[in-house]
Amino acid sequence: MAHTAELIAVGTELLLGNIANTDAQMLSKELSALGVNVFHHSVVGDNPQRLREVVDIARKRADLIITTGGLGPTCDDLTKNVLAQCFGKKLVFNREAALRMEAYFKKLHPESGKMTENNYQQAYLPEGCVPFQNDWGTAPGCGFEADGVRVIMLPGPPSECGPMFRERAVPFLQDWADGVIVSRTLRIFGMGESAVEAQLREQMNAMKNPTLAPYAKEGEVELRLTAKAGDEDEARALIAPAEAALRKRFGSLIYGTDVPSLEWVCLELLKEKGLTVSVAESCTGGLLAQRFTDLPGSSAAFKGGVVSYWGQVKHDVLNVPNDLLFQYGAVSEPVARAMAEGVRTLTGADLALAITGVAGPDPDDRGNPVGLVYAAIAGQGETYVRVIHAAGSRQRIRYTSASHALDLLRRRLTGLDME
């Protein structure tokens, strides 16, 4: 039987418009993948009376209430207090939660010995609940069932809310699973969302099991196939032919299935082949290096790089000849090439990537338009340069440019054509 969830976000900062309710978006996606209907989102401020009223409405129209925010000392653990009250539960001290918090606090402040008193307040949880240990912050969450309604409380910061939902709340909902739901996500770089959608529209509407849904994400497109079946093997068997058809259609634009990111794919390929890489960045200003080093274990293959934001640094550190800079300008095919070759020599890496372009908001002093970017890859043999016309905000242009450099690396490492 299908269950119905209501998401209640607690926080005056949402009602003042300081932040958007991205927790609701994330949870809606996750719940939809679990086969739970989400019919309402509600947002309410740090106000006990109004929160109580919102909960009283929600329990009449949903059998799963998920709150986000309002945990922790700054709001007097508002959500926990009100929800416990609404469902006639006492708050009881949870020793394990307190010890966890102490340990987290000590790690955070090794010099000051003791956690402040108001932090202990967070170790009080509704009686009989399943505590959700918080490995990503301080305030623990929890889940309980009362009067035919399941209640889940999660912290507000997205970096805590997301992982706590996936790692703590999903197991808490396991017995609701009616059969299994299996998803496979194919990730595409190099084709826009509307172009992908236009190719798939009819197919998408016709497909029922598995379903097919595209998600645009930071200049990439994710295609998610979701099948529901009695067991996992059966679900996978439903997905397989649909996945094969998508692979045939999009070919090498698909850079991976169920992989976290393009940089992750590149890093795995590098490690597999025992190769190293370094980078030279102008307009992306460190973003490409940052995407590599965001990954634990990236030092196995990523040696480092140079952020040559100034022309002088391009020349002095990367050995880009001054006459190239003078003749073609910093945003040019020859300079991208020289940057890649320069950083490869400097660091002794097997492969090197370079990016130079105009991230905006204004054209450069040679009149090159915003979004014109050159990405280069150097290695043994010929250096290859791709011309990119990126669109959108400064942030978007920078991110897309870094993705193009990664795409060159992936294609080189897998022996694909460069375009």
Next chain:
Amino acid sequence: MAHTAELIAVGTELLLGNIANTDAQMLSKELSALGVNVFHHSVVGDNPQRLREVVDIARKRADLIITTGGLGPTCDDLTKNVLAQCFGKKLVFNREAALRMEAYFKKLHPESGKMTENNYQQAYLPEGCVPFQNDWGTAPGCGFEADGVRVIMLPGPPSECGPMFRERAVPFLQDWADGVIVSRTLRIFGMGESAVEAQLREQMNAMKNPTLAPYAKEGEVELRLTAKAGDEDEARALIAPAEAALRKRFGSLIYGTDVPSLEWVCLELLKEKGLTVSVAESCTGGLLAQRFTDLPGSSAAFKGGVVSYWGQVKHDVLNVPNDLLFQYGAVSEPVARAMAEGVRTLTGADLALAITGVAGPDPDDRGNPVGLVYAAIAGQGETYVRVIHAAGSRQRIRYTSASHALDLLRRRLTGLDME
């Protein structure tokens, strides 16, 4: 008298998590500036019955209901039909709206002569309403008053919703303008949220106008003072003494008021003083450079840097002596110092920052714990190194480490003590 608004977003795409409710964020900000309280946001799907119920709840707790989305032919003008029904109004054909739509359609599709029939449906509006002409899309919005409640309907796409609110709905609310709300946000780096909150708890609860609220954000704390008064000067006069008291209490931990970020403050200071900076990064792997270059115009002061992820790059590019690396290890005070001095020499910048540490998830091969980080600043005169014990995820440790380096730069540029 203060008015109370409820925002109702209509759209199944919100409940599926395809998009976040950014209209609610935008409208909340705008309404708060108008002095209207927003106590609830609600999201409901394209379902007449559920929308009706949500409206019936909203009219009891708000005297302004603003809907976003659910206008236009793809959803059968759901919102307009339901809201008119809820408030006992007929829909009547609006000739002017129809003519506007025809003109817009012709501009969009100059080749095909005629608007499709279902588009005309949008020209039906609740009797007696004020039509909101849509200069940014097709579906017109409108406003009306009934049973003591004002109702405003806006289109869902943010590019239409925002301008229509500002240019059409605000005049419709003009007679409500009841004073102004002014906020000031003080930003703190170097003290945790619970410590800040512990110092302010009593004061916060006692303050009514201005109010004081802390927000934790990426290892920083924001303190927001919000005053309501007859005009802006009066509101600012209410904030001034409260702000002065906070400045006295937190001193140099406050790095700015109404500023976007620590890196922005640093960049402004550098530009003001005509100084340049470069960076050398190990564990942050490009993140610090990326935070600088995220800012348009950063090339005025940011020259570039080196991501010396490998020891070999620290030695070959930054000239860190091998005996330092051997004797103390890469994560050490002497290496941080040598990295900062090395990149300063290499790039010829006035000031240089360096970061080396253990971002995790595992301790380094010398047994240095996750979160141990050294940040250094070099310039004319002595190089200064700060020892940091950062906590949290790899991402959090990297971000906090970069913030510490920026904090050193801010303190240096403003002549503050380094701790």
